[in-house]
Amino acid sequence: MYRYDQYDQAMVDARVEEFRDQCQRRLDGQLSEDQFKPLRLMNGLYLQLHAYMLRVAIPYGTLSGAQMHILADIADKYDRGYAHFTTRQNVQYNWIKLEDAGDILADLASREMHAIQTSGNCIRNISSDHFAGAAADEVCDPRPYAELLRQWSSFHPEFSYLPRKFKIAVIASPTDRAAMKLHDIGINLVRNNEGELGAAFYVGGGMGRTPMIAPQIREFVPLDQLITYAEACLRVYNRHGRRDNKYKARIKILVHELGADEYRRQVEAEFEHLLAQKIEPPFAELERLCEFFGDPGFENLAEAEIDRSDPEFALWVDRNTHPHKRPGYTSAVISLKPVGGIPGDATAAQMRLMADLATQYSFDECRVMHTQNIVLPHVRKADLHALWTKLDEAGLATPNLDQIDDIIACPGLDYCSLANARSIPVAQKISQRFAANGKGDTLGELKLKISGCINACGHHHAGHIGILGVDRKGVENYQLLLGGSEADDTSLAKITGPGFDEDGIVNAVETATDVYLANRADGERFLDTYRRIGMAPFKEALYG
Amino acid sequence: MIILTGNDLATGAVTWWTGSAWSHDVADAADVGDQADAIAAREEAARRVNVPYAIQAEIGPGGIVRPAHIKDRIRGLGPTVRPDLTLKPGDADAVREVI
C-alpha cells in the first residue's frame, strides 16, 4: 500500500488547518454561505437533508486496517455509529457538525486520509479496480498510476474550478470492474505490440441525466507522458466545457457536441504544447510508487483445494471469492447487503471487525468496491473457512455477490436533498421478496441498481435491472430500466414504460425476472437473455 | 400555511421557526404568512440558521403541522429506514405517517 512521506503529510496537515480556519470564518460570519459553500465542498462537506454530510476519500478504494479503524472511530465519536460506503469507493457520514469538521479531518490526517476534493467542480477521488494487485487477469497493478494521478490532481491550481465535477477511473485488465467507460476519463493500462505498458484514454463517459459511454481518445499514451496527456484533456475541458447550463457542463457534453475527433484534435494540439512545458513528473517517481504496490509478502503456496463439505460455506466461496494471481490465494468479498439491510451501510463494530480481519488474513489491506461491498484482496485459501466463520457470526457473510440482492442503492430521499424518491426501502423490499420466494438463488448474476433521482448516483443506467425514483405530483414513483451494464460490455439501460409505486416496482422486478426464467437459454445471464429477446416480451408481461 | 425551515449553522440539525425561535420539532413550526423572507434574512444574518427556506404546510391529523412535500416531512422526522435515529424512535407509526 502507498504510505505518505513527509511531503504528503505536510500537505494534508496544511489542508486541515486551512479548513479549520475556513469553518471558523463561517461560524464567525466572516464568510457567507455562498462564499463558504465551494470551500466546504472541496473538503467533502455537504449540507444534506438532516445535517452536514462528510465524504471521505478512499483513493482507489484501498484501506489499511488502521485506516478502517479510524473510520469506525469517527463514526462513533462524531456521527451515529455507522458509515455509508459509496459507489465511488468513498465513505460518507450523515450526521456531521460543522463545529467538528476540523477535528475529523485531523483524525483522518493522523492515518494518512483526507476529504480533499471529494466534492466540488474539481478532480475527484480516483477510482480503480477493487481487485487491483490481486486479480489473475490484470496486466499490471493500476494503483501506482492512480496514485500518481491523485497527487497530480490534488490542489491542482488550474483545474479546481472546472465547469463541473470530474471523475477518473484507472483499470488494468480486460475485464472492467470499475465502470471505467462511465467516467469523465477512463484509463485502461495496456501493453502495445512491443510489449510496452501504456494508457488507453477514454474521455466523456458518465451517467446522470445524459448517460454516455466514453469514446476512446487515444489508444496508447506512453507512461512517461501520462500526466501531460491528462493535463491536455483537462485544459481543453476547462477552457471549452459549457458553463451556461449546469446540466450540460460535464465533459461528456463537450465531447459529444464537438465530436470525439474534434475533441481529440484539440487535446493533441494542447498535448504538443504541454510536452514542451516539461510538466511530467520524473519517471523515478512512478518507479517509487510502483514499489509500494509490490508483493506484500506472498508465500509460495501450492494450489489448495478448498474443503467444501459445509454447503453454506461452499456457496459463499462460489459467490464471494475471486481468482487471485497467486496460487493458494483468493480475494474474498464481504457483502454489505444483508437481506433487508441498507446497502453499503456498516456499523462501527462491523468496520472494526473488517479492519481486524484485513490485518489478520489479508496483509492488512481491504478495498471498497463500487458495488458498496468490501474486499479482502489477499486471503490464503487455507484461511477461508476461519474467515467465513467470523464474518458469519457478525452477519457479514451474505453469499450474494452480483446476485439480485447485491443491490446498489444511493441514499435517496432518506438522506439526500436532491432526491425525488427513497431508494433504500425499495432495495430492502426487493431483497426481502427474493429471499422469501426463493427465486433469488435461481437467477445467477443479476445486477440491480437504484437511484433516487436522475443524477444516477446508484448507477441505474448501468444495471441489468435499473430503478429510477421520480416525483409524480409529490408522490414517489419508480421507473424500471432494463439492459444496462457497466462491465467491459458497457451498455445503457432502457426504460420499460410508465412508472410504478413502491409495491408496484417490487412486483415489476419480479415480473421481469419471471420473463427471464421463462426464456433463458443454457448459461444465459439475465442481461444475455434481455439482449437476445429484446424489450418486447418484458413490456408485454409488465403492461400487457 | 407557510412555515420556515433551515439547518442550524453549527450543528447542521434541521430547525423550524416557531414564531420567536428555532425548534428541532416540526410540530412547533408557526405560520409565517408573508414574513418568510424578512425572518429568513434577519435570522440568517444573525447566524441563527443556515440556508432557511419557506415551504407549504397544513395542519394534519391531531393538529400537528404537516409539511406539504414528503421531502420536508422526512427532514422533520429523520431517515425512514432508521426509525431509531428519528425524532420519534419509540413511535412505530411515525414513519408511516410521513410517507
Add this chain to the structure above:
Amino acid sequence: MVDHTSTTPSGAEGRGPEARPFLRFRDDDPVGDPAVTVNAFLGQGNATAVRIEPGDDTRELLPHLDRVALVEVNFPTLGDGRGYSAARILREEGYTGELRAVGNVLVDQLAFMRRCGFDAFEPGEPLDAADVEAALGRFPHVYQQAADSAVPIWSLRHGKEAGARNG
C-alpha cells in the same frame, strides 16, 4: 520566466485618488492604461493593456504579446475557472508583463492564482492583509508543475532542490 514565488506583496497600496483594492507582487510600476477588450485590442494597433473575459480565446493574443504590458483576467463569478487556464497559457508562451486577476477574487483563490502566473490582484472586495499572508503561506509544497517556479514534490523526492525548475 518571472519569479512569482515572493509571498509578500509589494506596492500593495492603492493607485491614485479613487484607489481600488489592489495587491501586487511586482517591482515595476503598475500600468495605468485602461484595459480594452480582446476584440478592441486586436483591432487597435496601439493598446498596451487588454482584458480577457472568460469566453475569450487567450491564444488570439499570442502574436501580439510583445506590445502588451498588462493583461487583466476577469473573474465575474467565483466558480468560473477559465481564467486560470488563460493565465497559465500566457505564461507558458513567455508573457512576462503584469497579469492581473480582477473581479470575484477571494483570499482562498489567491494561492492557485499565483501558481497560474497572476502577479497582481484587484478583487471586488478588499482583502485583509493578514489573511492574504496566511493564505499564501499555507501550503508548504506543491504537487504539480505550473506557471510559478515552485518545484513539485515529485521532483523534490528525486533530488531537485527547491528553487530549480523542471527540464
